[in-house]
Amino acid sequence: MTLPAFAGGDVVTLPAAPQSLRARALADDVRFILAVFVDLNGKPCAKLVPVSAADELEGGELGFAGFAAGLIGQRPHDADLIAVPDLDSYAPIPFVREGLAIVHCDPYVDGEPWPYAPRVILKRALARLAERGLSAKVGAEVEYFLVDRSEDGTLTAADSKDEGLRSCYDARGVTRMYDHLAAVSDAMNALGWGNYANDHEDAPGQFEQNFRYDEALVTADRVITLRYLIGMLAEQRGMTATFMPKPFSDRAGNGLHFHLSLWNDDDAPVFPSPADERGLGLSEVAYSFVAGMLDHAPGLQLFLAPSVNSYKRRGATTSASGATWSPKHATYGGNDRTHFIRVPDANRIELRAADGSANPYLALAAVVHAGLDGIERAADPGDPCGPGEFRENSAVLPRTLLHAVQSLRDDAVLREAIDEGGHGVGDYFADAKEDEFLGWHNTVTEWELDRYLTAY
Numbered sequence: 199m200t201l202p203a204f205a206g207g208d209v210v211t212l213p214a215a216p217q218s219l220r221a222r223a224l225a226d227d228v229r230f231i232l233a234v235f236v237d238l239n240g241k242p243c244a245k246l247v248p249v250s251a252a253d254e255l256e257g258g259e260l261g262f263a264g265f266a267a268g269l270i271g272q273r274p275h276d277a278d279l280i281a282v283p284d285l286d287s288y289a290p291i292p293f294v295r296e297g298l299a300i301v302h303c304d305p306y307v308d309g310e311p312w313p314y315a316p317r318v319i320l321k322r323a324l325a326r327l328a329e330r331g332l333s334a335k336v337g338a339e340v341e342y343f344l345v346d347r348s349e350d351g352t353l354t355a356a357d358s359k360d361e362g363l364r365s366c367y368d369a370r371g372v373t374r375m376y377d378h379l380a381a382v383s384d385a386m387n388a389l390g391w392g393n394y395a396n397d398h399e400d401a402p403g404q405f406e407q408n409f410r411y412d413e414a415l416v417t418a419d420r421v422i423t424l425r426y427l428i429g430m431l432a433e434q435r436g437m438t439a440t441f442m443p444k445p446f447s448d449r450a451g452n453g454l455h456f457h458l459s460l461w462n463d464d465d466a467p468v469f470p471s472p473a474d475e476r477g478l479g480l481s482e483v484a485y486s487f488v489a490g491m492l493d494h495a496p497g498l499q500l501f502l503a504p505s506v507n508s509y510k511r512r513g514a515t516t517s518a519s520g521a522t523w524s525p526k527h528a529t530y531g532g533n534d535r536t537h538f539i540r541v542p543d544a545n546r547i548e549l550r551a552a553d554g555s556a557n558p559y560l561a562l563a564a565v566v567h568a569g570l571d572g573i574e575r576a577a578d579p580g581d582p583c584g585p586g587e588f589r590e591n592s593a594v595l596p597r598t599l600l601h602a603v604q605s606l607r608d609d610a611v612l613r614e615a616i617d618e619g620g621h622g623v624g625d626y627f628a629d630a631k632e633d634e635f636l637g638w639h640n641t642v643t644e645w646e647l648d649r650y651l652t653a654y
Contacts, residue, residue: 219285219301220252226290229297233260233281234422235305236316237268238627239504240557242426245281258282258306269630270305271314271623279305279312287419293385294430302419313621316559317418322618323563324414327460327570332468334566337411337457337546338421341554342428343403343445344375344437353445355403356437362402371398375405381431382407382424391420400523401449411457411546414566418558421454441554443503444511450523451511452554456562458569459546460487470544476581478532479544488530488539488547489579490572491565495528495538495551495593497609500602500631501564502552506638509598511553525551528593531583538595541582551595560627567615599635603628 223231233255234244243262247255254260264272264279272279281303288301305315312318327334344356355361360371372379379396386393392410399406407428409420425441432439444451460468460483471481480488491498503512512524523535530539530547540548552561571577583589596602606613606628613624 218253219256219283219288220249222285222288223249223252223290223299226299227297228290228299230299231255231288232291232298232300233283233303234300234426235279235281235303236422236557236559237270238314238316238557238560238630239269240316240422240555240560241268242422243267255281255283255301256285260303262305264305264307264312269627271312271621271626277307279307279315282306284419287416289389289423291385291389291423291427293381293388294427300423300426302422313619314623314626316557316563317415319616319618319623320415320418320559320563320566323566323615326615326618327566330570330573331463333461334414334562335411335459335461336414336417336562337408338417338558339406339408339453339455339457340421340424340428340441341399341404341406341452341454342425342439342441343401343452344378344405344432344439345403345445347438356432357403360398360402365398365402365404366400368398371402372396372405378431378435378437379405379407381434382428385427385431386424389423399450401446401451404450404452411459414562418562421558443505443508443553443555447510453523453550454552454554454556454558454561456549456552456565457546458549458565460484467545469546474544478541478582480541482576483573484547485579486572486575486577487569488572489577490569490575491539491549492528492530492579492593493572493577494564494568494609494612496596496602496605497612498564498568499551499596500599500606500628501560502549502556503602504557504560504599504631505553505555506599506635508553508555509596509602512595512597523550524553526595527588528595529583529588530579531585531587534583534585536586537583564612564616568612571611571615599631603632603635 231247232244233247234242236242258280260281261278264270265274283301283303290299304317305312345353346356347353357374383393383396386409394408396407428439441452462468469484474480525538529537531537533542538551596605616624
């Protein structure tokens with residue numbers, strides 16, 4: 199588009215308007231678009247939209263019964279959630295089905311972003327960060343198991359030969375799963391994510407596939423997309439992929455580790471500092487961000503480890519390999535994977551407390567709010583802990599989901615930050631998670647029958 203010149207000025211050429219969703223899909227030979235959003239539990243909700251209706255999708259005409267979709271703050275009589283697509287997230291995914299594309303959406307109700315929608319919650323947290331001239335970039339490590347489930351419910355590794363006590367990085371296990379791992383890697387690279395490693399993790403049947411870091415919202419979208427891709431591609435080969443934190447009682451569980459960094463308006467990193475006297479190479483802003491995360495660590499856990507099963511991973515004393523890789527105290531230190539926050543180098547910090555049940559939007563939103571609170575208070579995390587060390591004043595992380603619920607209820611700063619606008623999102627989430635815990639607690643298990651049936 200060209201505008202006429204002003205007197206004495208040059209002709210101004212504006213960039214072309216972005217293509218419509220329909221035009222992009224037609225250019226990519228896409229037949230259907232998967233319009234996706236997630237509920238607070240991270241469940242992917244979608245409608246399959248034919249390209250002929252892409253204009254209606256882009257125009258905000260695709261409605262969902264929110265109460266039926268899942269945990270997203272709606273009652274049966276509430277108005278529809280309207281899925282508004284973010285065109286920047288659109289991507290063809292022919293490796294799942296020929297002619298299929300995916301686009302992430304923000305739920306709206308009555309023309310306003312829905313405050314209980316996780317993607318909306320993260321965008322508001324990032325907007326608060328932007329008010330301080332900052333942005334967050336994030337990398338994510340997505341761990342998962344490939345399993346088979348027998349008719350009696352027993353789980354086994356999909357690779358029957360994968361049974362060693364020290365399976366991590368096993369070249370043979372990776373090779374036997376080559377077709378699946380290569381398919382996922384090819385998919386990530388086709389999407390432009392930059393897959394740079396695929397490895398066998400600590401436990402038999404467990405894997406991790408990595409992609410480059412990016413803006414926080416982009417990475418959160420990619421975690422949701424990757425879980426979907428891994429699950430669908432595993433099913434194509436007759437396997438089940440699970441991100442469940444602790445599917446096996448005697449093996450290490452699934453983490454979701456986040457690598458975080460802050461950047462200024464000039465797209466320059468603000469974490470590194472050559473003048474750091476504490477030895478980690480971090481700036482005072484970085485230390486205050488870390489301090490905020492440590493101060494709010496117990497309340498953060500409800501967003502980082504939001505399932506009953508999460509605390510079977512966290513509470514494990516060991517695994518068959520000799521380690522659980524799950525922190526139990528709110529500590530930080532250098533290149534040491536036993537800490538809540540690991541500092542592998544001066545450019546980033548690694549948050550190691552999230553697990554495979556975490557909703558990436560909610561987890562990152564909560565982390566941003568906690569870190570910002572530390573920055574605004576110029577909080578001091580104290581000196582870093584040494585390898586395997588924790589101090590008497592290091593907060594103990596919640597032992598069960600119910601403890602995590604209470605920790606969030608006790609953290610007014612974090613709860614109010616998540617509740618932006620006074621909608622009670624934090625309280626709603628805490629109440630739902632308490633109900634989840636009690637639902638599990640009220641179920642009689644085999645453990646109880648074995649322990650109590652003839653004990654008295």
